[in-house]
Amino acid sequence: MEKKRVLIIDDEENMRYMLQLTLESEGYEVEAASNGMEGIKRVHSSHFDFVICDIKMPKVSGLDVLASVIESSPNIPVIMISAFGTIDTAIQAMKQGAYDYVMKPFKQDEILLTLKKAEERERLRLENQFLRQEVERKYRFENIIGKSSQMQEIFRKIEKITNYKSTVLVTGESGTGKELVAKAIHYAGNRKELPFVAVNCGAIPHELLESELFGHVKGAFTGAYTSKPGLILQAHRGTLFLDEIGELPLNLQVKLLRFLQESEIRKVGDTQTLTVDVRVIAATSKNLAKAVEQGAFREDLYYRLNVVPLYLPPLRERREDIALLVRHFLKKYTQELGKNITHIAPESMKVLLGYEWKGNIRELENILERAIVMTEGDTITTEYFPQELLQLPSQIIVNIPEPWISLKDVLKEITHITEKTLITRALKRTENNRTRAAQLLEISHRALMYKLKEYDLSSPEIP
Ligand SMILES: Nc1ncnc2c1ncn2[C@@H]1O[C@H](COP(=O)(O)OP(=O)(O)OP(=O)(O)O)[C@@H](O)[C@H]1O
Ligand SMILES: [Mg+2]
Known part of the structure; x- marks a missing residue:
């Protein structure tokens, strides 16, 4: 040394x-x-x-x-x-x-x-x-992957807003990266040395939420043996991330609005107000505008939160990001798990590119992590992908070559791929017993034999 x-x-x-x-x-x-x-x-x-x-x-x-x-x-x-x-x-x-x-x-x-x-x-x-550098590295911009024009636009917007205190409302389906973006805004800005406090408004019981957020004084209610600062105060000079803001009950919406307007809070049971300096980033996967129409969310609060709107589009609407994300997660998890996986089979990539991704990036990440854990060789195949990924018809859609336009041709192709997939699956499930496979498929044994030949599956390798 x-x-x-x-x-x-x-x-x-x-x-x-x-x-x-x-x-x-x-x-x-x-x-x-x-x-x-x-x-x-x-x-x-x-x-x-x-x-x-x-x-x-x-x-x-x-x-x-x-x-x-x-x-x-x-x-x-x-x-x-x-x-x-x-x-x-x-x-x-x-x-x-x-x-x-x-x-x-x-x-x-x-x-x-x-x-x-x-x-x-x-x-x-x-x-x-x-x-601290680790944390910054983790949430710095470049870790939000995306080359699609939508994501590029989001990066530009984030850059512009990091150093201002204006409230940001991040919207998007589940798993689209709302929290990641909120952290990126915080850690790229001048509040990065100060706390980033995240609160999931949907996860805390309503009756506790007020004192969690605003704090309480000793004796404010039964069980309040000591006074408590509350999360807003903990975020003083930093950033407060209000996740699932759509779940905030109406009475607290009033209180939150007051805090946003006056930069003042009052602890539960207190007569004094405290001035705080907190940047608020809210997120929701709900349609807040609709909630406003339905009277479940205050209109004035909605406008107060929505000063800078940031909408994260679902993954299926920016498929050009998928390959990039796959590579990113492959690198991340092979490193983290100490695996030596260097390739992803073209067939697997095709499946990933075509899937619906209702759970968006979180779903993609989880599926890849699992595949990486399970894979023994150096290549990710479809073997460890969950069934729903291999189930039609999304992969077919990307398989349709661009010039194709005839409905008849396309439907034939879809039938072709569908049948091939289902037959392979039935054979796998029955360990290559064709009679039982035919029963599962609800077609005759003869029809199965015919199709096996048609699809060149006569001697399929069933693992
Ligand atoms: N553009 C991206 N690049 C890299 N990783 C991403 C990206 N978007 C999301 N992720 C990763 O996907 C996972 C889900 O992201 P996050 O938790 O931010 O989503 P969310 O929108 O808050 O979801 P929910 O609405 O379910 O809370 C995280 O592990 C995050 O790191
Ligand atoms: Mg989230």
Whole structure:
């Protein structure tokens, strides 16, 4: 492991010497400076992991050094050495951002322990930074896959709106990526360091929803033993994602509207209001405009939410994204699961391209994950696709060559593929017993034999 570098700044030679020996014997790489000015120069010209600095030095004091280090390298922990009579200064140094201080005279262990603690804090800080980058990487734009013109339009829109506080209403069928888009808006914007709080309005019982969202004070209702901040407050200066907004009961719609208009909330049971700064992104797979017509959703709230509408079209209306998504998930899951799958059979791709995808991208993702888990070779075949995927007639639709227009020809092709698929399935199910297969298909044995020949299935390989 690489040695950690420590800079000691002290005007007392004995002290420098003692510290240097102690630290070097513990495996640190040490440099020493005999006055504040020299110390500052070294910090500027070289890299150190820690600085240990005496408070009381002539000319450039420990506090001056501290201020300079914090300005140029705010992440280096600075440990101050405080002598008798400088304890107040040591506390002031802490306030200014010193990591810690030790009192003279100190034992060797004391300074080592302080360094170890600082090292641990530094490790945690880096880990945290890494995790935050991970989250950002996960939700940054490029992770929303889509080359279709509809998705490109959505990307352009997201880019435009990230840094504004305007309310966004994301709509689209289940699994079209509403939550993903909401997170992308948050993590691409200037609120990314602050919380993204997601609430599923449909998943929390109505009677709890108000206090979940707005919080409550102690004793507000039976069981409210302590006061609670509420999710809106938790999202302060960040983003609140209100999923399934169509499920919000009418009484809370009023309260939400008030919050959106005034940027104020009142906890359940409280007489005070609190001002909050929250960006709201709402999502729904329902037709909210229709809910408004039916009186289930307040019109004023609808308009207040729908400042920036973002509609995610179903996957079947942007089939050009399917192949790209398949490749994306293939890469993601082979990596995650440690599989070595490099190909997807053309037949499988055809099936995926033609399917209806009622569950949209979530359905596609789940089906691929399962296929990747189950596949032993290096190629995804249709073997581990669920039955409904192999069931007609969607795959046929894409199989129809573009110039075809004759209804007769197309229907013949559809019948052809349908029959072939069903016969293969029946044979598989009966383990190649043709008599029973014919029974299942409800055709005569002779008809089956004829069709087997017609479709070139006479010696089918039934796995
Ligand atoms: N364009 C996309 N690119 C990559 N992955 C996507 C895309 N859209 C959705 N996904 C993935 O599909 C899954 C479903 O997305 P998400 O949860 O955002 O959908 P949703 O619209 O919120 O669905 P629901 O209405 O059911 O809550 C997630 O795993 C998400 O990462
Ligand atoms: Mg969702």
